[in-house]
Amino acid sequence: MENKAQLRKKLFLSTFYLSAFTFGGGYVIITLLKNKFVDQYHWIDEKEMLDLVAIAQSAPGVMAVNGAIVVGYKLDGLIGVLISILGTVLPPFIIITIVSYFYEAFQSNQFIALMLDGMQSGVAAVIAAVVLDMALGIVKEKSILNNIVMVIAFICAFVFKINVAWIVITCIIIGVARMFIFERRHDS
Amino acid sequence: MIYLQLFFSFLQIGLFSFGGGYAALPLIQEQVVTLHKWLELSEFTNLVTISQMTPGPIAINAATFVGLQVGGIFGAIVATIGSVLPASIIVSALAYFYIKYKNVSWIQHVLSTLRPAVVAMIATAGISILTTALWGTSTVSLGTVRIDMIVIFAIAFIVLSKFKANPITVMLLCGVAKVILFYVTAL
Numbered sequence: 001m002e003n004k005a006q007l008r009k010k011l012f013l014s015t016f017y018l019s020a021f022t023f024g025g026g027y028v029i030i031t032l033l034k035n036k037f038v039d040q041y042h043w044i045d046e047k048e049m050l051d052l053v054a055i056a057q058s059a060p061g062v063m064a065v066n067g068a069i070v071v072g073y074k075l076d077g078l079i080g081v082l083i084s085i086l087g088t089v090l091p092p093f094i095i096i097t098i099v100s101y102f103y104e105a106f107q108s109n110q111f112i113a114l115m116l117d118g119m120q121s122g123v124a125a126v127i128a129a130v131v132l133d134m135a136l137g138i139v140k141e142k143s144i145l146n147n148i149v150m151v152i153a154f155i156c157a158f159v160f161k162i163n164v165a166w167i168v169i170t171c172i173i174i175g176v177a178r179m180f181i182f183e184r185r186h187d188s
Numbered sequence: 189m190i191y192l193q194l195f196f197s198f199l200q201i202g203l204f205s206f207g208g209g210y211a212a213l214p215l216i217q218e219q220v221v222t223l224h225k226w227l228e229l230s231e232f233t234n235l236v237t238i239s240q241m242t243p244g245p246i247a248i249n250a251a252t253f254v255g256l257q258v259g260g261i262f263g264a265i266v267a268t269i270g271s272v273l274p275a276s277i278i279v280s281a282l283a284y285f286y287i288k289y290k291n292v293s294w295i296q297h298v299l300s301t302l303r304p305a306v307v308a309m310i311a312t313a314g315i316s317i318l319t320t321a322l323w324g325t326s327t328v329s330l331g332t333v334r335i336d337m338i339v340i341f342a343i344a345f346i347v348l349s350k351f352k353a354n355p356i357t358v359m360l361l362c363g364v365a366k367v368i369l370f371y372v373t374a375l
Contacts, residue, residue, distance in 0.1 A: 017356070018356075019243065019244065020243055021243055021356045021359060021360075022243045022244065022245075023242075023243050023359070027309075027310050027313035027314065028317075030310060031310065031355070032355055032356070035355055039352075047303065050302075050303040050306050050307070051286060051290070051299050051302070051303070052283070052286070053306050053310075054299070054302040054303070054305075054306050055279065055282045055283055055286055056279060057306070057309070058282065059275055059278040059279045059282060060202065060203055060204060060205055060274060060275060060278065061202050061203075061205060061247075061271075061272065061274060061275025061278070061279070062202075062205070062212075062245040062247050062248060062271075062272070062275065063245070064244070064245045065245065065248070065272050065275055065276075066275050066279045069275065069276055069279040069280060069283070070279055070282075070283045073279070073280050073283035073284070073287075074283060074287065078280065081276060081279075081280050085272055085276055089248055089268055089272060091243060091244060092242065092243060092244025092245065092248045092249050092252065093244075093248065093252050093264065093268055095242050095243065095244065096238065096242065096244070096248075096249050096252040096253050096256075097252060097256060097261070097264065099238055099241075099242055100238070100253055100256055100257075103234060103238065106238075106241070107234075107237065107238075107241075111367060112241070113241075114363075114366050114367045114370050115363035115364070115366065115367055116241055116363065117321075117324070117337075117363075117366055118337075118340060118362045118363040118364070118365055118366020118367065118369075119359050119360070119362050119363040119366075120317065120320060120321035120337075120362075121321045121322075121337045121340040121341040121344060121362050121366070122340070122341075122344050122358050122359035122360070122361070122362030122363065123317055123321070123359060124314060124317045124318035124321045124322075124341055125341050125344035125345040125348055125358065125362070126344075126348060126355040126358065126359060127310065127311075127313065127314030127317060127318075128314055128318070128341075128345050129345055129348035129349040129355075130310070131307060131310055131311045131314055132349060133349070134307045134310070135307050135311070138303065138304045138307055143300075145301070146300065146301070146303070146304045147304065149301055149304045149305055149308075150304030150305065150307055150308050151308075153304065153305035153308035153309065154308035154311055154312060157308060157309050157312040158308075158311075158312045158315060164309055167305055167308075167309065168302065168305070171298070171301045171302045171305045172298050172301075172302070174301045175294070175297045175298030175299070175300070175301035175302065176294060176297065176298060178297045178301060179293060179294040179297040179298075182297065183293075
């Protein structure tokens with residue numbers, strides 16, 4: 001890994017850049033963070049990234065900011081947290097400040113509307129590609145229980161619209177139960 | 189003290205908005221429109237529209253927007269800090285415990301059960317974005333699907349997963365493609 005100053009600069013620039021292009025909600029930035037820090041910089045491995053997302057999700061607040069905080073903390077402690085928050089918050093801060101002055105013109109501009117419309121497809125494709133990647137990673141672990149959890153969690157979230165917090169809590173309970181079964185098997 | 193009010197209002201929004209994105213909307217509305225009357229309902233609707241059209245989480249957008257209206261640039265800064273402060277403390281604490289204890293056996297079991305669920309939840313978020321992309325505001329059925337958007341999505345997906353293209357470049361090109369398709373078909 002590079003020296004601290006360089007790491008901080010890279011952390012700030014990447015969170016700033018990702019946040020500036022995060023259209024369509026928090027999960028988009030998660031997929032972009034994964035792309036940058038796992039696949040490109042190799043600062044975090046994929047399993048760790050998923051753990052960090054789970055952490056980001058189990059706290060209140062904005063997913064994009066939480067996601068940046070966990071990555072920042074993992075890379076550079078509390079200074080990393082500050083850098084990544086600043087990087088994530090500044091782009092919307094600047095953009096909203098500008099847009100609120102030109103709101104009328106901005107809203108009625110057909111070019112902007114079309115551009116944003118098309119970008120939605122791109123956002124969906126980015127998420128789809130990352131999900132495919134990660135789901136294959138889970139399948140490759142060859143744990144039957146993990147595959148079942150993935151399918152059931154998907155059905156709960158997508159079909160039954162169950163709150164994410166409940167899914168997280170249930171998984172924690174399953175995980176703890178799993179440990180007890182595992183230890184008992186070890187003992188006997 | 190308007191700055192303190194802004195700060196505490198957005199602190200509450202940051203503290204109690206679980207589930208992200210639009211889950212925070214009613215909370216923001218209550219603080220900003222009903223309780224403090226900083227925005228009219230129509231202005232609040234504008235804020236939601238701006239948030240849909242610009243990058244960035246809606247809670248941050250709201251903090252900046254409302255802060256600007258009520259207390260200028262300093263108000264915007266105070267409100268934004270308020271909205272991210274609770275999460276920064278809680279998430280840092282959780283991350284600290286994670287890094288310290290992640291090799292403890294029961295935490296490992298819990299984490300390995302959480303991972304597939306996280307993938308599932310990201311997938312769910314992805315599908316709802318895809319649905320808006322493919323159908324826009326019309327009801328979801330085979331007849332109303334927007335063909336140009338399917339084509340853009342499919343090409344983007346292939347370019348991303350086969351050729352590992354840069355996602356942000358792909359997103360921007362999708363926007364450009366839509367603009368071009370629109371003007372070409374209008375000819």
